[in-house]
């Protein structure tokens with residue numbers, strides 16, 4: 001009895017979410033605990049930075065989960081050996097050279113076995129980074145309470161470059177008020193550039209651990225907007241900032257993560273007052289070469305640059321009559337001798353040029369073959385802008401001679417900020433598995449993936465605790481693009497809340513319904529952009545007719561080749577024909593591709609208008625259901641996290657009701673037809 005009470009108290013210890021899913025808690029199952037404890041926290045590795053970090057993390061996890069401290073003896077016994085094949089005899093004995101080679105530069109093999117009469121586990125890889133990835137994988141097994149007696153796992157990531165993109169503004173100016181993170185909802189930026197390099201905030205180390213736990217290998221630390229409206233992120237590559245970058249790179253290095261920064265295309269002008277930034281000008285080329293050399297002299301493993309050019313007020317090569325490829329290549333050429341990369345964003349549109357969703361393709365597809373090998377085109381998942389539902393961008397797989405980076409948005413700009421639960425794993429999974437052209441899926445077309453981060457200085461990193469599931473899912477899908485999002489959700493729930501089956505089931509169910517719920521009460525059927533310009537949160541259909549196409553007769557935007565903007569024609573078959581046809585177009589995208597009369601019948605027999613009404617009401621009902629379901633967990637989750645989520649879910653219901661009223665009211669007025677609802 002006393003034991004039960006103690007266990008409960010232990011399990012329900014108040015938590016603030018700071019640890020994310022890296023919660024290392026005492027294993028409740030005694031036999032399992034003993035199994036873990038038999039390794040005596042002996043983690044043996046040569047002293048190299050990444051292996052030191054790996055060992056430290058594994059010892060920390062083992063000690064907490066098994067409840068034992070490190071064994072005193074340094075003699076041989078049961079132990080975990082981590083490293084390259086030649087680093088330790090047990091590794092060489094248990095894993096062949098071929099097995100390691102098969103896992104590629106960043107993969108790993110984890111295997112349990114016997115060596116010299118002792119039980120051992122080895123984590124073997126072709127690089128220290130691979131060992132680190134394997135370490136976090138093994139830790140997860142321990143957190144999940146699985147037996148390690150017969151462990152035999154090998155994994156390798158098909159996508160070579162996996163990046164977090166922070167949209168943090170490093171310099172505050174009088175012109176920029178409010179949040180220091182563009183589209184960031186979880187507090188302020190935690191980079192504190194003013195304190196660097198003298199003081200390194202401890203949070204930066206935990207941030208580097210987080211990136212490593214997500215098994216990422218690159219991070220962009222500043223906003224893609226570097227100069228517009230008074231932003232000064234372009235300053236990060238000035239000589240003054242270099243020591244600060246050096247300090248950040250040093251924090252990241254032991255975690256196998258390379259530092260990248262967003263740069264302004266006009267840097268030669270902004271930083272050193274050159275008269276031009278024309279990529280064809282030899283002085284400009286020299287400037288980029290010198291800048292790259294200066295950075296690499298201080299940070300030899302620097303990753304490279306992310307560039308938003310000729311887009312939303314950020315300048316670019318078009319000003320000089322040069323193409324995007326010519327612009328990207330001048331920077332890529334400067335980075336190439338050092339092994340650096342340019343990720344060049346494809347998010348370009350000009351309101352004067354008609355339907356914006358067509359423009360990335362018409363701008364970039366003709367440039368296929370013009371980009372150098374270390375330049376990658378960074379493309380958002382959809383052609384519009386991170387809406388709750390969009391088709392997949394036509395650029396993926398359309399440029400076989402150009403490297404491509406998929407950009408996903410972890411921060412919930414259009415999907416409820418940090419106020420609504422909206423688990424994006426299922427959406428990303430769909431995107432990665434979709435083939436816009438000739439059976440070539442996005443996952444197979446890309447060589448890099450980037451996620452716009454949802455972290456800030458909020459104590460729990462993400463504002464809404466359940467938004468951590470998105471951070472987790474991004475890491476998982478970047479590593480294994482085919483992993484089912486349901487498994488990811490359930491695993492995250494368990495790592496975050498423990499092993500109470502009911503808790504896992506309820507949290508997982510809420511997560512898995514949340515995307516569709518949000519879609520229902522905001523904009524079903526592929527209707528785009530109903531949010532207020534600026535905040536991208538408040539319903540504002542009145543001022544968004546350009547995107548939803550609503551008028552007195554009908555709704556939706558005609559993007560067919562026959563009578564519309566022609567976007568459907570940018571797809572390969574079968575999608576071109578399907579999207580072109582009103583009857584074959586998947587209904588969740590109907591209004592993205594077609595303007596239809598309100599009376600248009602859907603497969604369920606309802607008119608489009610009734611469907612809009614019904615779905616909004618259903619979405620609100622789902623949100624109410626989340627509150628009811630969450631209530632059943634009272635007492636099964638610590639009060640602090642329980643209350644935090646409860647309050648957010650209640651707020652979500654109120655906001656969902658606002659959405660329902662605003663959108664249904666708007667279409668009622670516009671169409672003159674009232675909902676046939678109870």
Ligand code: GCU
Pocket residue numbers: 182183224225308312347385413
């Ligand atoms: C959206 C977003 C901006 C962002 C831009 C981009 O338009 O609202 O804040 O800068 O995308 O991705 O460049």
